[in-house]
Amino acid sequence: MRMLASALAIAMVGALVGCGPTGPIEAVEIIELDVAPVAVPDAAPPLPDDPGGIYFATAEPLGDYIALTGETVDVAGLLEAERLAGEELRAALDEPDPDAQPEAGAATGSPPGVALFDPSLTAADARPAATAQLAFVGPLLRSPTESGGAGESLVVGMLSSGLLVPAMQGAWWARDLQIGQSSGRIGDAQTAAARSSGETEVRRVGANELSVAIQQESTSANGVTTRNRLTQEGKVCPSDDGEFDFTVKLDREVTGPGGDTVREELTVRVTGRLGEDGYPESMAIDATQATREAPAGKQPIYVETRQTLPEANILNVVLVSQQPAQLVRSSSGATSADVRRIASRAAARLGALSWGSALGSVTGMWNNGCVGIEATGPKTAPPRSGTEIPVVVRSKLSAEEFSSSVTAALTGSDSVSPDSFRSTSSVTFVAGEAGTQGTILFRAASRRGVATKEITISTGGRAYFVEGTNGDVYASGVICDLSSGRSFDLVGTGTVTTFSPNDDRSGTFRYVDDGTYGQGLIELDARGTYTIALEPDGLTGRLTTDGTGTTAYETPLGRQEFEFPANLTFTMTAVEGTPDACAG
Numbered sequence: 001m002r003m004l005a006s007a008l009a010i011a012m013v014g015a016l017v018g019c020g021p022t023g024p025i026e027a028v029e030i031i032e033l034d035v036a037p038v039a040v041p042d043a044a045p046p047l048p049d050d051p052g053g054i055y056f057a058t059a060e061p062l063g064d065y066i067a068l069t070g071e072t073v074d075v076a077g078l079l080e081a082e083r084l085a086g087e088e089l090r091a092a093l094d095e096p097d098p099d100a101q102p103e104a105g106a107a108t109g110s111p112p113g114v115a116l117f118d119p120s121l122t123a124a125d126a127r128p129a130a131t132a133q134l135a136f137v138g139p140l141l142r143s144p145t146e147s148g149g150a151g152e153s154l155v156v157g158m159l160s161s162g163l164l165v166p167a168m169q170g171a172w173w174a175r176d177l178q179i180g181q182s183s184g185r186i187g188d189a190q191t192a193a194a195r196s197s198g199e200t201e202v203r204r205v206g207a208n209e210l211s212v213a214i215q216q217e218s219t220s221a222n223g224v225t226t227r228n229r230l231t232q233e234g235k236v237c238p239s240d241d242g243e244f245d246f247t248v249k250l251d252r253e254v255t256g257p258g259g260d261t262v263r264e265e266l267t268v269r270v271t272g273r274l275g276e277d278g279y280p281e282s283m284a285i286d287a288t289q290a291t292r293e294a295p296a297g298k299q300p301i302y303v304e305t306r307q308t309l310p311e312a313n314i315l316n317v318v319l320v321s322q323q324p325a326q327l328v329r330s331s332s333g334a335t336s337a338d339v340r341r342i343a344s345r346a347a348a349r350l351g352a353l354s355w356g357s358a359l360g361s362v363t364g365m366w367n368n369g370c371v372g373i374e375a376t377g378p379k380t381a382p383p384r385s386g387t388e389i390p391v392v393v394r395s396k397l398s399a400e401e402f403s404s405s406v407t408a409a410l411t412g413s414d415s416v417s418p419d420s421f422r423s424t425s426s427v428t429f430v431a432g433e434a435g436t437q438g439t440i441l442f443r444a445a446s447r448r449g450v451a452t453k454e455i456t457i458s459t460g461g462r463a464y465f466v467e468g469t470n471g472d473v474y475a476s477g478v479i480c481d482l483s484s485g486r487s488f489d490l491v492g493t494g495t496v497t498t499f500s501p502n503d504d505r506s507g508t509f510r511y512v513d514d515g516t517y518g519q520g521l522i523e524l525d526a527r528g529t530y531t532i533a534l535e536p537d538g539l540t541g542r543l544t545t546d547g548t549g550t551t552a553y554e555t556p557l558g559r560q561e562f563e564f565p566a567n568l569t570f571t572m573t574a575v576e577g578t579p580d581a582c583a584g
Helices: 003-017 059-069 075-093 126-133 135-140 151-169 316-322 336-365
Strands: 029-031 182-190 194-206 209-220 225-235 243-255 261-274 280-294 301-309 325-330 371-374 386-395 405-412 415-417 420-422 425-430 437-446 449-459 463-470 473-479 488-492 495-501 506-513 523-534 540-555 558-565 569-575
Touching (some): 059 075, 059 243, 075 182, 075 194, 243 336, 280 336, 301 336, 325 336, 386 437, 386 449, 405 415, 405 425, 420 425, 463 488, 473 495, 506 540
Antiparallel strands (some): 029 325, 182 194, 243 261, 261 280, 280 301, 301 325, 386 425, 405 437, 437 449, 463 569, 473 488, 495 506, 540 558, 540 569
């Protein structure tokens, strides 16, 4: 790992140690907060679009720095360099497994996303743009354009817990780590306005547990430096007991060219237990913040507070911001007005980070992040046939197989049974008539979390009745499915013509006698190619051959052979339902 990791850690830890707090107070002091009231929403907001990078919510501390110093800062330039470095980091995290066999049509790398900030923005309008991108927050939280804005903290919590950490749980390089081992990735970027360097470290601390640290340092052309460190550690993927206990920490610092510094550390601990449905049946939030403001040449101030929500759920977590704020410690230079101002600003962000972390865990970690389903079926099946599909539920990180309740819901034709069971087990899919398809949605739920998987099986396509003449002999037969690749025969009196497809519209044929043609005295043999042309409605068509054949028979003068053109045309008519010859 580069020196950036140790330099950031030393600088950011030292900043708190050197701020001179007075230490813990004798009695818990409750701070009267100046926070906007919030209401518990009726439904959780959706996970924001994946930005295709790593997001640190730097606009919030930059706003604090501007408020402290009154300086003009190229916010847009810093955010753009940070965004580009974040994309490099994300691409490194999404590195495809070199030993994996890619599925047909599967995409690799980061999913496409949109930047949360438009790189063309000026410093004056960068923060209003964030408000537009985070419009779903609505009235629940102050926007990033207001003093103490917290919308970004919500998003960074949701993206880290809902996208980044789940992606690492399923990454091949994370699965390959032994307990105690770590792996790092690097991402750098430079623009005319700023440069940014990022680094990640993922450490495996248990069979189903990762510790994730992502940090970044950016410097603008005029010397403003931002440092960010985002960590998530602890047990977010439960065992069979369903218990989780993890901590998300967002540590951000802005330093100006003259030494002015603002640093804020937000820490959210989430504990609780998942129910048998894979949804939290209990949850508690313990949130703390530590803020240091150090104007150049003046005495720095430090304020540390704590807020808790012991009976939390996925909707009311945002109310952490409304809970009484306990003063943990403050520096001697911090006035009561400073304490109230900083605690109020941080309260909204703690509520946002808590809510985002909980939402991200529910939507990303405990829903297809911790566990996965293995179930594979054929792409096509013959009409009315039965297919057995084994279903296994595993931990994504350890690949441990475990028992879970599973449901199988079928959309389309024809049936699946059983529709509920415990893994490991199998279901039987019975295909419908030709041209139909069935989609099975498997859903596993346990105290380890929820997993879903969908597979679609198409029933062999439309069947056709084919008829015509092989020379002077009438022949007929059935094509069960043009896309199946299976050969088919047209049979006439004493003759058999076998067609072997290359694809659904062409192939080769061979036309032979069966030993009875001409009372067994005449031998027939023809070979060549064939093509199929269907009318636009697909209900009728023609099968045309192009080849050469021979006729042979014995005479008193010896064996006689004659060559003839095997250019034949047969009509095709779609058959309703599934002919008996095509069933099963």
